[in-house]
Amino acid sequence: MKNFIIRTITGIIFVAAIVASFLRPEAMVLLFSIITGMTVWEYTGLVNNRPGVTVNRFITTVAAVYLFYAMTYYCSDLYAGVAKSVVFIPYLVTIIYLLVAELYLKQEDPIQDWAYTMLSQMYIALPFSLLNVLAFTANGSGLVSFNTLLPLSVFVFLWLNDTGAYCVGSLIGRHKLFPRISPGKSWEGSIGGAVVVLAGAWAISHFLDGSMLTMPQWLGLGLTVVVFGTWGDLVESLFKRTLGIKDSGSILPGHGGMLDRFDSALMAIPAAVVYLYTLSLF
DSSP states (O other): OHHHHHHHHHHHHHHHHHHHHTTSHHHHHHHHHHHHHHHHHHHHHHHTTSTTOOOOHHHHHHHHHHHHHHHHHHHOSSOOSSOGGGTTHHHHHHHHHHHHTHHHHOOSOHHHHHHHHHHHIIIIIHHHHTHHHHHEEEOTTOOEEEOSHHHHHHHHHHHHHHHHHHHHHHHHOOSEEETTTEEEEEHHHHHHHHHHHHHHHHHHHHHHTTSSSOHHHHHHHHHHHHHHHHHHHHHHHHHHHHHTOSOSOSSBTTTBOHHHHHTTHHHHHHHHHHHHHHHHHO
């Protein structure tokens, strides 16, 4: 009972912080740059426990946070004074350094160091950075505005999916979705979560009356988040199973670590960007 109360309180604070951050662009940028740094720091600590792996935690984390801010600058008008094409150069220099440094460090297995370092950028830093693509949109005249609804809807769909999958799976879950990696997930729960998300997407489209996306487009976004969010959850489960751990950390009482909390988002965010970009092509 005590763990349930702690988990509930942590969940409420977590949701409130995410929702509140999308009310102001500066708040969103600050919160998710911190989340990016904390998640990469947690990840590098986990992989450095593997035999023969020595990833530079500090520089890898700084590079990830810088990538987030670089994407913020590139996508928005929050900052001024520097040509947008220049903003990624320090990040590229840092990545080159992390590769070249292995020539001189004489580590036991430099290939593993390279692989885990680059994975931190592709798996964590890049997805969080792509939130800026959802949050800052330009109109036909090139004027950039902060879009609260699109990035927030991704998280709302993820929360609805988790809630629906848990409730339905607990009640009628019989057929395992992916027993080798996540024995607790069922097909019934996944379908239940998808139904809840589609209902939420329909409600959003009805409320907005097609002013941003049409109803079929909202339903498509919801389904995209469901599918890739579930895969994101399974990917992190495979990551933890490979490392032989139950939770990625303990920073969020009752919820584990940062990777545990954002595993679904790490695949849902890039998928949502690709989906919305595809819509813009047609």
